[in-house]
Amino acid sequence: MAIRRIRELGDDCLRKVCRPVKEMNRRTKILIEDMLDTMYLSDGVGLAAPQVGILKQIVVIDVGDGAVILINPEIIESDGEQTGSEGCLSVPGKAGNVTRPNHVIVRALNENMEEIEVEGTELLARAMCHEIDHLHGIMYTDKVEGDLYEVTNEEEE
Ligand code: ZN
Numbered sequence: 630m631a632i633r634r635i636r637e638l639g640d641d642c643l644r645k646v647c648r649p650v651k652e653m654n655r656r657t658k659i660l661i662e663d664m665l666d667t668m669y670l671s672d673g674v675g676l677a678a679p680q681v682g683i684l685k686q687i688v689v690i691d692v693g694d695g696a697v698i699l700i701n702p703e704i705i706e707s708d709g710e711q712t713g714s715e716g717c718l719s720v721p722g723k724a725g726n727v728t729r730p731n732h733v734i735v736r737a738l739n740e741n742m743e744e745i746e747v748e749g750t751e752l753l754a755r756a757m758c759h760e761i762d763h764l765h766g767i768m769y770t771d772k773v774e775g776d777l778y779e780v781t782n783e784e785e786e
Pocket residue numbers: 716717718719759760763786
């Protein structure tokens with residue numbers, strides 16, 4: 630177990646397009662474990678590999694229902710709309726309002742490189758959209774409506 634340093638807004642890694650994962654190996658398994666440890670320690674509900682400086686298409690999410698690991702994720706369906714407060718571990722202490730789909734279906738590979746589909750509404754849909762954006766160099770601050778505001782002890786993604 631290891632905690633990785635979270636890159637913050639302004640770091641080039643957060644603006645890069647990530648590469649797909651082609652095979653699972655020891656190095657990538659350790660990365661996923663470290664990402665989970667780092668997310669839980671930071672009280673986040675999601676973390677994407679570029680946030681720890683690794684430009685691979687991997688995200689981890691836990692909105693309270695257990696860990697979801699998404700490798701090479703792709704949103705294949707989205708509908709509805711939700712507007713709500715969103716934060717990011719790479720933008721500590723801040724949050725802002727972002728509009729996202731209220732329902733998405735994501736196709737991805739799991740940690741065993743098996744194809745999975747994950748359906749999410751509300752917070753899970755928001756978290757998946759937010760984390761998948763990271764893999765394309767997009768930050769929620771690009772989509773925020775109005776100004777960012779200060780938060781204390783709020784859930785961050
Ligand atoms: Zn984020």
